[in-house]
Amino acid sequence: MPLKLAYMGLNATDLKAWRTFGSVIGFHIEDADNTLLFRLDEKARRIIIRRTSEDDYAYCGWDVGSAEAYAARIDILRAGGVEVVEGDAAGARERAVEAYAGFTDPSGFRQEIAFGIKDAATPFRSEYVKNGFSTGDGGFGHILVKVSDYRASEAFALRFLDGKLSDHVVVGEGAGRTEMAFIHMNERHHSIAFFEGSIPAPKKIHHFMVEVPTFEDVGRTYDRVRAAGVPIGLSIGQHSNDRELSFYCITPSGIWLEVGAGGVRIDDTAWQPSLYDNPSSWGHQFGG
Template structure:
């Protein structure tokens, strides 16, 4: 059973800012009634913007290949004592799916299961990224969440939804440790990551993990596209959160920018894919091999951490 990330919904009132931001990144911005969507490929929905004040994660959808698989996952959730809410006709139309259902995970995140995700009526068109993003069977990318207990979230997704552990990162900072669990549902190295602050100075931890969503990631087809995006972002004066660098675990070469809502977007290429027949989860003691230097003023997540470390 291979689930994949179908869509992310962001609660925001900054639609104009997101429209301009999307042009620089390479998304195709389209209105959808009171909402909007940022297309990445042929699919009608990838990033959904819904009205609200939080400027944060609202929900995300994991896609199933068939109605039988969809019903089997819903049954597993209910058997585990999870309250599952059926989707509404209005919600189905907004998500452009045949059917969906939602639940709240142990960390308080709203997550959905969906099937029958629909393509748009028009061909994907982006002047700056005509080839589109790396999606397909890998899903639209990944999300990194702030979690009250990353190990509890890890166990839930493995035991109930059949996720597999990719690896852990234990990163020393601010007198303690940031522990991150990386989980995959398909060959993409991770679809969800859960980060918890262990013994970190509470002021720093509160600032560093202020939002539910630390970042989400979209993958470009090659490093040249990443470097071209970097130049567009500089020209647009969009603030960087982390400079170009390479991660220890998925080998993704990427940088991070501050979105209009304040959390971060990771733009990268070259992430490795997992073969479950041979993969052995590892523990890393650093987030990056090189680069990914925190930028002062780069937003509430990592900017706050850097200010603390440089005191």
């Protein structure tokens, strides 16, 4: 089974601000011990926000599909010289999974594999995204990570996480140059992307993306975000590589959130990676 991005954990200082933010976006919000849980679909949680003394990315987890695949993946990682640490029962409860194991890539970026991703006991509810965010075989969205060596992180994802190159984007020259690698594990154009260069990242990750069903949902979310006074990172625009229509806003922890729709789905029998010189074909202006 193709790997899917199943969950992400963040550390945050202000859960109250995150609750307000999450309700503006349209997440289904539940409470746990010193933790907010954002639901996007039928799963018990997709984004886990823990109250801590810092604001930053904590972890993300790849659903490998089964106990057998999980054990096999740990063997593959360890055989490749990767240190893998299996999680404890408390960590599995926090993530609502049967079991999970963590490791870091050559750039020091923490990721996890897991299986037994639990469904919620209650139906998904949202005032704004009534039928849920677009997840399914494409996982919950994607993450963009600034790293010290994006080619090493790309190679790690291809070797150990069944990733395939979607495309590269190279923008700017000299000190203004930024290089990006977009990687897919399933039909979603990219589940993770790595970059290095001049574009700053506010935290360990630049942004995470969630997908809404329609362009109208993107526009309506943009209107709600602006009306609520949430800072805009990039105005509405369309990416040149995955054709997704999206905007970026800034979460209470400083990490950006991209809300988008309409990204292409990849058919590996026909896909050819390309090189782009601009991440966006129109829009995506700084600060909205």
